[in-house]
Amino acid sequence: MMNKFRSWLVRFMAGRRGTDQLGVATYIAGLALYIITMLFGLGLLSFLPLAIWGYGIFRQMSRNLPARERENQWFLSKYLPLKKKASQARVRFKNRRIYKYYRCPKCRSWLKLPRHIGEKKVTCSACGHQFTKKA
Template sequence: MESLKNKLIKFMSGRYGMDQLYYALLFLALGLMVINIKVNTPILMVLSDGLFVLIIFRSFSRNISKRSNENDLFLKIWNPIKKESRIFWRRITEIKVHRYRKCPKCKKTLKLPIKRGKHRVNCPECHENFEVRVII
C-alpha cells in the first residue's frame, strides 16, 4: 500500500490538483446528474459528462499558472455572491433581534439592534451619521 501511495505522489507532482473551481464544477456536475435522473434528457447527460472531463483535465494539468488564473477569476465572481448570500441568510435568521441597513456614504452593511422609530446611527467604517427608521 505504501508503494502505491508513493507512486501516486510521484505521479501528481508538478500537476495542478484540486481547488475551489474544482469543487464548484464537481457539485454542478453532480447536481446535473441528479436532475438528469428525474428528467432523463441526453443534453444534461452530455453536460455533466463534459464537466467531469473538464474536472479531470484541470486536476491533471501541468500548466499551473493558467489553472491558477482560472481559479482566481472564478473566486472574483464567486466571493461576492457568497458574501451576499451569507448576509441574506443572516438577515433571515436574526430578523427578531437585528436589522441591517447600508451606509449611504460607503455602502457598508451595518447590523443594528432593533430600536423602533427614527434614530441616528454612526457608521464605524466612514464615521458618517445618518438617520435610520425601523418600523417593524
C-alpha cells in the same frame, strides 16, 4: 501493494495541480447537473455533466500550473463575494428579531438598528451619510 500504489500516485501527481476550489466546484456542478438530467429525463443532455467532469479531470492532471492558477483565481474572484453575501444574509436572517436591517440610501451599505428603538438619527459607518430611521 497499497504502498506501491501510493508511491506511484505520488510520482504520477508530481508537478500536477490536483484539486483546487474550482476543481471542487466543477465536480459539484457536474453532479448537480447529472441529477437534474436524470430527474427530468433529459438523457440527451447527459453529456454535459461528463464534459464538466472531464474539464475538472483535465485541470487536475494538467501540468500548466500558471494557467490553472489563473482559472482558479478568476473563479475565486466570482465565488468569494457571493459566499460573503450569502453568509451576511444568513446573519441578518438569524438576527431579524433583534435588529432591523436596512441599506444606507447613499452608498447602499447594510446597516442595522436594535428593534423597537424608535426614530433615530443614523450616521452611516461606511460613507458618513446622516439620516433618520425608525426601527
